[in-house]
Amino acid sequence: MRPEALNFIVCPNCAGELSLRSDASRASEDGHIMTGTLACRGCPLQFSIRNGVPILLPANLASVKLETASRFAEEWTPWSDPRDYYEQEFFDCVAPLAAGDFANQIVFEGGCGKGRHTAIVASHGAKAIVALDLGESAFVAFAHTRQFPNAHVVIGHLLNPPGRPVFDLAFSVGVLHHLSDPAAGFASLASRVREGGRVAFWVYDQEGDEWITRYVDPVRKAITSRLSASFLRIASIPPAAALWAVIKLFYRPRMVKAPRDFLTAIISLRFITTRSMRFTPTFSINS
Template identity: 25%
Template sequence: MLPTLLTDALRCPHCVRALDVTEAEVRCPVCNGAWPIQDGLPRFVHDQHLASFGRQWNRYEVAHDDEDRATFAAKTGVPLSDLRGLKVLDAGCGGGRYSKVCAQAGATVIGADHSSAVEKARSLCAGLDAAFLQADLKALPLAPQSFDLVFSIGVMHHDADTRMVFDSVASMVKPGGRYAVWLYRRNQSWQERLNTWLRSKTTRMPPDNLERWCVWGARLGGLPVVNRTLNKVINFSAHPNFENRVCDTFDWWAPEYQHHHTVAELLHWFEVAGFTDLQVLPPERTGPIYRRIYENNLLIGSGVNVLGVRR
């Protein structure tokens, strides 16, 4: 059976009624919609255009506890000490790195992802107060306004309509609750044109072929002189760990959709959705040269990042 944490939270994505749960499926008693439970996880969707994420998160071991805690704090603006006792939604949980961070800090966590990465997330968070489901973030089968903290790190821009995902996930935040979102930053026009052209090639590659190119990118990413210059033009990861570099590079070039946004755009979405006390969160890295490149929108793969509180 599914964890009580999840069965209590599940709602029909069509009529928002509580769902009946059996060993094989979840079913709406009102509109009679039904969705399978496979390998102990409710599946409201298939991987579809996000299959590359299921592949990468189930294939690579990229969780690093200290790094993940620091990244979570930086990209949500929420100290780990604030998490105990909170009900948290990880919207686009991937392999579950940040769900694990929250659960270890004392939160009760539900992680949702459109891809089969939820299998890895469940494994990573085994024994913690965390539960997972495979679902479309635009139609989450969860009770609205029921979470103290909702966050989404590097996910929404991989849908056909980032704004639609943002608004849907925002509806999960209870009054007084916090909402943190990190999206890819829009770079200079020449970088955007180059990235779009290259991705028009890479997104059509068979995954095994693309992965071989990403291995070469990961090797380049380990060369200090190269990763401080070339990867500001063509994105490949410079993470200290080789496996992370392969995964991160694949993450950039494989997905069908990849939209880039501005701080002003994201702030506007928060305001229209009814959030106040907005904070534009700074990048994790510091240093005057890095900040200058970042603030001039020259850093490929960097983000726009905002935290708000629901009225």
């Protein structure tokens, strides 16, 4: 983390100010403090900095939420390399916001995964972006964004966001529908935005993607979320291959006339990304 992050982050338990303790490592050549401890000035709690990322988890965080985050991290870590189509995909999700809407803004991201959207926002001139994720995928996000002086990655929980209410804009792409209480997640993230600021959220919709919530979700909750990630990674290959074939052979010729739904959204994805990002998380996350 860079010391400038202290202008935006707070204790997740009491919202008190945080300060670096004397055990913090010297800043690296690119300005990051890689290890150390943050102490809250409002309560006795302390939080570690590990591999450049402050870990600001609330004291009452349930173990099931950490397990869910771990499942997501298992996907972001093996398939962590950025792709050239991410930028267009991101701006499609947050439309009508465009690149210029992020310039000179203080931005909060709820659920950053491997940091693909964090890097996009940072590269488009945000004054600062604080990117939050619950799992160890935050370390991947840090590696992808550490070259940006305006990017700050934090491990924390979206329902107890360790941020000051000073942000001009907050966004979350593909995260809220995985929470046990999506409405609470919406309100929590929006609470970090100053009066007059803006928020943008992207979630699964009922119109194009109803088949996911109607047919896939029951199987996920009852069966596949209880299986090991290593088994699911292998088991997801046949259904991903079937979907890939349907998309390329039958759906792609109709994409100009097709509605903007799940299938049109993944037409441009490579097979390995389709399998990793669509099937394995869908079947393994028990939110």
